[in-house]
Amino acid sequence: MRWSLAVFPLLLLACSPPTPKTTDLQGWTKVPLRYATFFELWSKGSERLVLVHGHGGVADTAGVYHLSPNGAFAGTPFTALRLSLPVDRIALLSTTHVPYLAAVGARSTMVATAFAGEVRDSVVQAALKAGEVKDLGSSEALDRETLIALRPDVVLVYPFSGQGATALKGAGLSVVQVSEYLEEHPLGRAEWLRFFGVLTGHEREADSLFTGIAERYEALAVLAEQDSLRPTVFFGSQWNGQWSVPPGNSYMARLIADAGGRYVFADRTASGNIDLDMETLLSTLDTVDNWGMIAAVDGYMFPRHITNNDPRFTRLKVVQQFHFFGGNTRTADLFGQALLEPDRVLRDLRYCFGDAYRWKPWEDDHPYFTPLRPEPVSMPYEPEEVPLDQ
Known part of the structure; x- marks a missing residue:
């Protein structure tokens, strides 16, 4: 099992930040995305602002994250989780996100994952076997004690997935929502590489990777039309x-x-x-x-x-x-x-x-x-x- 769709809407909707207004983003420049529609990326110098959307799209903001090198924040424009770049310690509640981190060169940031038995990446498998990456059980029966003891910089979860985001936040953990699975276009899901690149300080690598993926896909799609x-x-x-x-x-x-x-x-x-x-x-x-x-x-x-x-x-x-x-x-x-x-x-x-x-x-x-x-x-x-x- 890769992720759970058990839904606790009242629990998690209460924690969702309000959707930012255009006036809240003065001084920020929107970074164009080609296919992804369930996250937005904004920049101001070396700072980044990431908006993650839930099932309702742009009107349904599941998370807002202000990322800045070495924690040097110039001022967060609205309610957002502040994260110091690069994020060095990441816990996953879905093995789906392992390939994204591996692709941008950030395997070493993984400190724990749920559903460890389903990890396909051989390097991460070896790290699990050696105890360098911890097994958190499943998202339905999460080993919260191990997770809290690890003190990761962030815990990646799915919006409205019943993964106990409120409880994790209450334990002092920084929870980051990821909704790549809502993308309808295959290149939309692949473009979430750019999200992981920003999060881990590998933005240029992620942008380059995605450009190559998109070019190859689009070329094949043109052939199919013929x-x-x-x-x-x-x-x-x-x-x-x-x-x-x-x-x-x-x-x-x-x-x-x-x-x-x-x-x-x-x-x-x-x-x-x-x-x-x-x-x-x-x-x-x-x-x-x-x-x-x-x-x-x-x-x-x-x-x-x-x-x-x-x-x-x-x-x-x-x-x-x-x-x-x-x-x-x-x-x-x-x-x-x-x-x-x-x-x-x-x-x-x-x-x-x-x-x-x-x-x-x-x-x-x-x-x-x-x-x-x-x-x-x-x-x-x-x-x-x-x-x-x-």
Whole structure:
């Protein structure tokens, strides 16, 4: 589990700072962001002001942070948490943020993380094993005693996620909200590199990294616009018999579109996943060219991990033609490193259902998504070994 969506709105809304007015920002210059919409960055000389937004967007300010080198604050324009730059000791309540810190060269700032068993970064894994980075348990059962004893400079949490921000603040800890998961555009999530760069004193490195990511992604998206085919794509998940799909205004829908696919629910907007009844599911699947899913599978992922061998799917064209693709969270860091490599994710998806796949089937160099092979048929008996000289 990467993060919790357990919500305690009254508890955390009471702690949310008021949304700053334009008049409050006189003397500050807004730093343009290209894709991210859930944080703002303002500058005044060497000082930085960061506004983090919650589910309501710019009208919903979850946190305001005034950052200044060596704590030399010239005056905070409104209620904001003051942080001395660079932040040297960071505790995480989500492993999703590990790749961001690693990418900007700030692994050494991590002193603790929740969900330590889900960390994919080998350097941080070694630090956890050596006790240099502490395990905080889960966000639902947080080891607060260890966290408080560590005295981190900041604790990174999600807005309205039930991670006990009020209790942490009451213990004298500086809590910083992070809402990259609300970004609908893949490059919006990647641009949060700039947030982590400012926080850790690696602003230039982060800006340079993001520029390269955006250029590669945009180049692939332009190629997809020139594809001769735009195949239809269904992408969904199933939990306890209930199928759901991401809406048309989602991260996954944008990836599919930019990879050259036509997402079948592109015209449906919502704030969360859309549940489908079986009739709608079957009628939709009967029209699509490709069927994809993210799953957690030990070993290889096969079509049965998507269909669960449900006989109602057997007559579908997409099933009979084996037009499946998948992402396996056991082997690919789809909720971590992939957020910083949207260009590679896009490349994988183009390969799964774009023009290129017709010419190079079963290519293996696709770490995030890949076409699913038909499952091998097991031999009913052990073949007799025949000597080579006969």
